[in-house]
Amino acid sequence: MDYIQTQIYQNHVPAIGGESQMTLDMLSHKQQNDHPEFYLKQSMLPQRSTTSKGKYSLHDFQIMRTLGTGSFGRVHLVKSIHNNRFYAIKVLKKLKIVKMKQIEHTCDERRMLKLVQHPFLIRMWGTFQDSRNLFLVMDYIEGGELFSLLRKSHRFPNPVAKFYAAEVILAIEYLHDHNIIYRDLKPENILLDKYGHIKITDFGFAKEVKNVTSTLCGTPDYLAPEIIQSKPYNKSVDWWSLGILIYEMLAGYTPFYDTTPMKTYEKILIGAVRFPDFFANEVIDLLNRLITKDLSRRLGNLQNGAKDIKNHIWFQEVVWDKLVAKDIETPYEPPIQSGTGDSSLFDFYPEENQLDYGIQCEDPYAQYFSEF
Numbered sequence: 079m080d081y082i083q084t085q086i087y088q089n090h091v092p093a094i095g096g097e098s099q100m101t102l103d104m105l106s107h108k109q110q111n112d113h114p115e116f117y118l119k120q121s122m123l124p125q126r127s128t129t130s131k132g133k134y135s136l137h138d139f140q141i142m143r144t145l146g147t148g149s150f151g152r153v154h155l156v157k158s159i160h161n162n163r164f165y166a167i168k169v170l171k172k173l174k175i176v177k178m179k180q181i182e183h184t185c186d187e188r189r190m191l192k193l194v195q196h197p198f199l200i201r202m203w204g205t206f207q208d209s210r211n212l213f214l215v216m217d218y219i220e221g222g223e224l225f226s227l228l229r230k231s232h233r234f235p236n237p238v239a240k241f242y243a244a245e246v247i248l249a250i251e252y253l254h255d256h257n258i259i260y261r262d263l264k265p266e267n268i269l270l271d272k273y274g275h276i277k278i279t280d281f282g283f284a285k286e287v288k289n290v291t292s293t294l295c296g297t298p299d300y301l302a303p304e305i306i307q308s309k310p311y312n313k314s315v316d317w318w319s320l321g322i323l324i325y326e327m328l329a330g331y332t333p334f335y336d337t338t339p340m341k342t343y344e345k346i347l348i349g350a351v352r353f354p355d356f357f358a359n360e361v362i363d364l365l366n367r368l369i370t371k372d373l374s375r376r377l378g379n380l381q382n383g384a385k386d387i388k389n390h391i392w393f394q395e396v397v398w399d400k401l402v403a404k405d406i407e408t409p410y411e412p413p414i415q416s417g418t419g420d421s422s423l424f425d426f427y428p429e430e431n432q433l434d435y436g437i438q439c440e441d442p443y444a445q446y447f448s449e450f
């Protein structure tokens with residue numbers, strides 16, 4: 079019976095955060111409600127050079143195909159005409175960003191991406207812009223989305239789910255140690271490299287926050303109840319999403335899945351999780367401590383932070399130091415020809431007949447994106 083749900087839960091679900099995708103009772107609670115006093119004044123991040131602004135241009139790349147589409151534009155596989163290597167370029171349309179009130183999130187995305195350095199986080203090389211679009215140049219991660227692998231596999235065996243969860247934990251722990259909330263953890267944003275290690279991409283909602291913030295953003299199924307309730311929330315929303323992700327990897331569907339976001343929100347607020355019979359007691363215990371409304375019980379939010387999750391019995395056999403050094407065999411090696419721009423593991427997206435890239439015209443939003 080439970081598996082019937084997976085049949086209707088196969089499509090990418092877009093993230094919310096733009097006005098047009100919000101439901102009625104959320105309209106009072108938009109991006110500009112982030113309280114400025116909660117922002118960190120002095121960044122905790124390593125002060126890496128940000129001179130990559132405008133370092134590249136469209137003429138440096140040959141555009142190959144679309145790897146993914148989002149609310150603001152597309153991600154293309156591209157080839158550098160200088161070194162013949164492959165990269166991914168995320169293109170964001172200025173007009174859409176402005177219309178959906180995502181200027182600040184977009185500038186944060188660039189800033190966070192430029193600064194983070196971790197084996198399980200995507201690396202960005204630089205950005206540039208034209209009159210209509212912003213371009214972010216990243217490493218191309220060839221193995222496709224964890225989402226596609228999960229849908230193909232239906233669900234993952236315990237050790238496989240544990241491996242991906244453990245790599246995700248290290249990445250999120252790193253972000254939190256640098257006071258960054260990620261806010262959009264889901265299988266679509268987790269890519270697999272050629273060896274099968276994860277790379278988290280999409281910093282569209284990542285934000286440097288010392289304490290609490292209150293923007294409504296994320297993807298319905300993975301949203302913590304405090305976000306839905308418009309309460310100020312902290313980094314532990316990522317640990318809630320981790321719980322949803324682990325559940326989904328093991329079950330093949332998310333615990334609060336329903337046919338509309340509104341119904342999903344109702345279920346999240348009720349917070350009753352039903353575990354399939356084949357879930358082991360250890361993982362049920364872990365999930366009960368991640369997918370909990372009670373912030374004084376939620377693992378990751380207690381005194382020992384992420385250590386409490388890493389020390390949980392379900393992760394008993396994980397050697398964390400080896401894992402961060404990628405010194406552990408991956409459960410699955412993507413079947414690709416590395417270095418050749420093989421993109422066979424990505425879904426097919428119809429290409430646009432005419433891309434509006436590189437056009438010189440009036441740019442009414444130039445002042446908002448001077449960082450690119």
Ligand SMILES: Nc1ncnc2c1ncn2[C@@H]1O[C@H](COP(=O)(O)OP(=O)(O)O)[C@@H](O)[C@H]1O
Pocket residue numbers: 093145146147148149150151153166168200216217218219220223266267269279280281282
């Ligand atoms: N560096 C990358 N390498 C390969 N594919 C990528 C990369 N970055 C993004 N993608 C693909 O593009 C999709 C959309 O990118 P993402 O940054 O998640 O945009 P959005 O904010 O619209 O969700 C991803 O889910 C992934 O399939």
Ligand SMILES: [Mg+2]
Pocket residue numbers: 148266267280
């Ligand atoms: Mg995404």
